[in-house]
Amino acid sequence: MILYLMCFFLFLVGVYGAITKRDLIKIILAIGIMGYSVNLFLVLLAYRTGALAPILEKGFNVPMVDPIPQALVLTSIVIELGVTALMAALAIRIYQKYDTFDITKIRRLQG
Amino acid sequence: MQNNFPNEGMSVIVKTITRFTVWLIFLYGLYIVLHGHLSPGGGFAGGVIIALSYVHLTLAYGKNFVLARVDKFAMNSLESIAAILFVLTGIVGLYVVGNFLANFMGIGKLYTLISAGYIPMLNIFICVKVGMGLYLVFYYLASFKPQEG
Amino acid sequence: MILSQFIFVPLLAAFLIVLFARKKENIAAVIALAACAWILIVSFIAFFKLPAHGGMILNNTSGWSIPYTISLVLDNLSAFMLIVVNLVAFLSAFYAIQYINHFTGKWNFFALFMLMLTGMNGVILTGDFFNLYVFMEISLISAYALVAFxxxxxxxxxSFKYATMGAITSTMILFGIGILYSYTSTLTMADVGLQLRNVGTPKLLFLVYGLFIAGFGLKTALVPFHAWLPDAHPSAPAPISAMLSGVLIKTLGVYALVRIFFNVFGAPTVVLQILMLLGTLSIVIGGFLSVVQWDFKRLLGFSSISQIGYVVIGFALGTPLGILGGLLHLFYHAIFKSLLFLDSGAVEYATDTRDLRQLGGLSKEMKVTSATTMVGTLSISGIPPFNGFFSKLIIIIACISAGQIVVGIIAALVSIVTLAYFLKVQKHAFFGKKGSAKVLEKVPFAMKTAMIILAALCLISSAIMIPSIRKQYLNPIVDTVMGKTSYIDKVEPYLDKGGVK
Known part of the structure; x- marks a missing residue:
């Protein structure tokens, strides 16, 4: 249980970073941390003490780890890769236009 | 290998070591892809490792050295061809078996290299897609210049 | 009926565009239009064939059966949403053929457009929580890129703002899905509902409710989560603004909320009350903020927040009449808001500005744009016989008959505010004295055609209100949303109850 709470704590660390930091790169890293905490949570869900890799064979009667969360983690890593790459590209283009990574100086929109 | 851009990239030590290690990284990526249905790993992990071998070369030798050998247009095309082939595999499954992306090949014997039906094939498609795509992402991000625009 | 074609046709089109259209840019539009036309026709066929299949078509993928695989589920609600999405997508793509000449990288635009359509069709059809997340991310990533186009x-x-907020809330949704999986050991929506029905409502489920309301609420742009919309929607090219405001916020937001909270969790009262509150706030704040805007597209963006509030309160009432109003307003808003965004795109195309202070007196030079904007204005502010009147009327009546008289009065009052800010658009852009902006270019044929078709649809779609049509086509959808167990009951026979094969 304490491990799950630590995952949630890591998630909150990510949220805190994404909300309070002013640097575009730090925001991207904070979003990465949020993603890692969720991935960690999913992997912990699948873990069973002393279990084997889930390859089914006839007459195979040992406890196995749950394969579905592992597949979910792989997929979510791929998605995070896409989002991070896109946000890094946007950050670089913003730097070209504004010459800064500081979000308090990037305020041409009023909303 | 003929190097037309000797002044780019890192020092001679890094280049020499890279010459020895980059093949190992590439081969390890291929191993992960081809054994994706037998051991941990698969198309995505192997593709990332293959892309990293290109990134390794780019870091050590400079990007012009790599681009003289691989065509960016060809990489872009290969990426979309791999994706199209993946979708077409799914459609073949739809018409042969009746479900999208269903396995239409024999399963084979467990723990042999050619087994598990279409999964090795899909792993190879994903490997090409991910390898090319990740390298292109790296290349485009690296080729931005801050003073432009 | 092959459901996977809604997903693989646009996906294939996207990659074919990347492969072939980089050298010859005109192929991109041809491929995109062909794919859009195909799935539009198929979605109509699906809608009219559905009653013959007993109101539910379920396709498993990859040779297993649910809950061990991903399933695609078509029921009345998703068939209706498919028509809305693909209709707006086809007209936006048709409009984009000539509009996009102002930009470079036509093939990029159409490839991302098709990927976004893939994601939206996937979200509508999927019967699996994680698959919902994946398709949502596909359409969101292409939307981020298109906003920055x-x-x-x-x-x-x-785009960066949108991407930051979208990524944070998507992670929240994934976290919620993880908690649900840990509780029920399944990801199939109907199976999750079935397991939860057996165990009641554990305390942990309220955390999931909160995460999902924050996650999908941001995609819907409900008021505390709305800050990205007035920036992101005006920044995109006009056909994309039409897609984002017209269908994306409804597919990823309202549809996902309705599917998850009504069909899977059985419409818990606390969630309905929260949605009611957020919807009312959206109506008021979105409505009043749009009055003070001077940017044409930004005004439309705030107006979208206000109008999506109507849709959400319609559903949150939880009565059949309210849900009918919500559904109708969802459909009608998709039509008239995309029409208005396409009009703003035409104004920007012709005069190179969208600042209302510089525009003026355009009604003589841009007759088609002016006339279609007038139709859109009348529809959105609810003047009979245009379609917006009927949906707003039903929502207000439903509010009052459900005892939410305050909400009903607020909805009716903000409807007048809506008329006010659209009259401001009419006065400053199309009538009144001539502004400093000049008409530099004529609006081309494809753009005009798309706008005229949408304007005609504003009138024609009122015909759904004829009682016999309504009874035959809309009441099954309302029953699908209302019947708290009907979705689960219909999917249950397909579930594989045995162990792993």
Missing amino acids: GTESEELEA
């Missing part, structure tokens, strides 16, 4: 500094800023 012009690569001006404001567009990049808006």
Whole structure:
């Protein structure tokens, strides 16, 4: 249980970073941390003490780890890769236009 | 290998070591892809490792050295061809078996290299897609210049 | 009926465009239009064939059966949403053929457009929680890229803002899905509902409710989560603004909320009350903020927040009449808001500005744009016989008959505010004295055609209100949403109850 709470704590660390930091790169890293905490949570869900890799064979009667969360983690890593790459590209283009990574100086929109 | 851009990239030590290690990284990526249905790993992990071998070369030798050998247009095309082939595999499954992306090949014997039906094939498609795509992402991000625009 | 074609046709089109259209840019539009037309026709066929299949078509993928695989589920609600999405997508793509000549990288635009359509069709059809997340991310990532398509500094800023907020809330949704999986050991929506029905409502489920309301609420742009919309929607090219405001916020937001909270969790009262509150706030704040805007597209963006509030309160009432109003307003808003965004795009195309202070007296030079904007204005502010009147009327009546008289009065009052800010658009852009902006270019044929078709649809779609049509086609949808167990009951026979094969 304490491990799950630590995952949630890591998630909150990510949220805190994404909300309070002013640097575009730090925001991207904070979003990465949020993603890692969720991935960690999913992997912990699948873990069973002393279990084997889930390859089914006839007459195979040992406890196995749950394969579905592992597949979910792989997929979510791929998605995070896409989002991070896109946000890094946007950050670089913003730097070209504004010459800064500081979000308090990037305020041409009023909303 | 003929190097037309000797002044780019890192020092001679890094280049020499890279010459020895980059093949190992590439081969390890291929191993992960081809054994994706037998051991941990698969198309995505192997593709990332293959892309990293290109990134390794780019870091050590400079990007012009790599681009003289691989065509960016060809990489872009290969990426979309791999994706199209993946979708077409799914459609073949739809018409042969009746479900999208269903396995239409024999399963084979467990723990042999050619087994598990279409999964090795899909792993190879994903490997090409991910390898090319990740390298292109790296290349485009690296080729931005801050003073432009 | 092959459901996977809604997903693989646009996906294939996207990659074919990348492969072939980089050298010859005109192929891109041909491929995109062909794919859009195909799935539009198929979605109509699906809608009219559905009653013959007993109101539910379920296709498993990859040779297993649920809950061990991903399933695609078509029921009345998703068939209706498919028509809305693909209709707007086809007209936007048709409009984009000539509009996009102002930008470079036509093939990029159409490839991302098709990927976004893939994601939206996937979200509508999927019967699996994680698959919902994946398709949502596909359409969101392409939406982030499309918002930044012009690569001006404001567009990049808006896109980064959208991407940050979208990524944070998507992670929240994934966290919620993880908690649900840990509780029920399944990801199939109907199976989750079935397991939860057996165990009641554990305390942990309220955390999931909160995460999902924050996650999908941001995609819907309900009021505390709305800050990205007025930046992101105006920054995109006009056909994309039409897609984002017209269908994306409804597919990823309202549809996902309705599917998850009504069909899976059985419409818990606390969630309905929260949605009611957020919807009312959206109506008021969105409505009043749009009055003070001077940017044409930004005004439309705030107006979208206000109008999506109507849709959400319609559903949150939880009565059949309210849900009918919500569904109708969802459909009608998709039509008239995309029409208005396409009109604003035409104004920007012709005069190169969208600042209402510089525009003026355009009604003589841009007759088609002016007339279609008038139709859109009348529809959105609810003047009979245009379609917006009927949906707003039903929502207000439903509010009052459900005892939410305050909400009903607020909805009716903000409807007048809506008329006020659209009259402001009419006065400053199309009538009144001539502004400093001049008409530099004529609006081309494809753009005009798309706008005229949408304007005609504003009138024709009122015909759904004829009682016999309504009874035959809309009441099954309302029953699908209302019947708290009907979705689960219909999917249950397909579930494989045995162990792993």
